[in-house]
Amino acid sequence: MTPRGAGRDRSRRRLLRLAACLGAAVTVRMAAADPAATPPFSASGAAGQPGTGSAPGPAAGPGAVAARPGSSAYRLRPMTADAPPGHRPAPPPVRTRPLLALPELGRSMVLTFDDGPDPRYTPAILRTLRRHDVRAMFFVCGEMAVDNRDLLREMADDGHVVGNHSWSHPLIPRLRPSRIRDELGRTSDVVERTLGDPPLWYRAPYGAWNRASFEIGAELGMEPLAWTVDTLDWKEPGTGTIVRRVLGGAGPGVVVLSHDAGGDRSQSVAALETYLPGLLDEGHRIAVPFRR
Missing domain, CATH: 3.20.20.370 (Glycoside hydrolase/deacetylase)
Known part of the structure; x- marks a missing residue:
């Protein structure tokens, strides 16, 4: 490959990497802005x-949470029992x-x-x-x-x-x-x-x-x-x-x-x-x- 061709190839790779980064940033921003993704209530x-x-x-x-085994239907699990470890609401x-x-x-x-x-x-x-x-x-x-x-x-x-x-x-x-x-x-x-x-x-x-x-x-x-x-x-x-x-x-x-x-x-x-x-x-x- 000629030096000129190699230069074009390097430029193309840089542009592809930049486009990929921009695409990822846009995706993250859209996910964060989507209110359906993080319902507060x-x-x-x-x-x-x-x-x-x-x-x-x-x-x-x-x-609609199932009762604890061996408990009455009234004694329900705590409201955050199904939350992932370390979960905190926004x-x-x-x-x-x-x-x-x-x-x-x-x-x-x-x-x-x-x-x-x-x-x-x-x-x-x-x-x-x-x-x-x-x-x-x-x-x-x-x-x-x-x-x-x-x-x-x-x-x-x-x-x-x-x-x-x-x-x-x-x-x-x-x-x-x-x-x-x-x-x-x-x-x-x-x-x-x-x-x-x-x-x-x-x-x-x-x-x-x-x-x-x-x-x-x-x-x-x-x-x-x-x-x-x-x-x-x-x-x-x-x-x-x-x-x-x-x-x-x-x-x-x-x-x-x-x-x-x-x-x-x-x-x-x-x-x-x-x-x-x-x-x-x-x-x-x-x-x-x-x-x-």
Whole structure:
């Protein structure tokens, strides 16, 4: 081959290599931009039936997941049991306000319990939810969770969502960002060490949020969830009053706030035993959101 021909051959090989690199780069970019390749939410229906929603949809547990061998149909596997090792969902967006309701759940509503787990009240709440085959969300405080890991496991085994409610229940806006990170991070660590996965939802104590809490929560992979119906059960207004507030505020996408710790919660326990069958008798569906 002449020197001139050899030069042309080298030039052709360089062009082919460049084209191949460009093609690979375009392919990677298209895959990353394809929203169908990385869906941020999954949904399932009540009682473990597949849902039809998109982002986040009705879920009464981990979706259509088979029960553990030797367990009842109610005691479902944790929601992330089928995720690959080391799986982490994509960080959620940094919000400027918390989610107040979940209309994506369709006709379903959400029951949430804050401040626990407390061995005096949480077990009774779990028994009532189990008796009616209903899932709920528990926003736990790290200082309570670290001493009651068995209750965390029971929550997860029953298909409930375990969320982050800070470590010591402080007023978040009064804290430096480093303290907010410590409050949320330590609680997420306890949940992850106990259940194998970190929480995907968090709630600020007293419903007091600030910009740093939204940013740090998103960095930790959590979405902020507030509420639409406040039972004010922490004021101990009486069992009947709590029941009336829940039944009166029930509706699609509603998020109900109650407590399973932080004081005498015997009224909260008794109220759940009354309003939960009442909600079901009225045709309301109770669900939990979850993110893969």
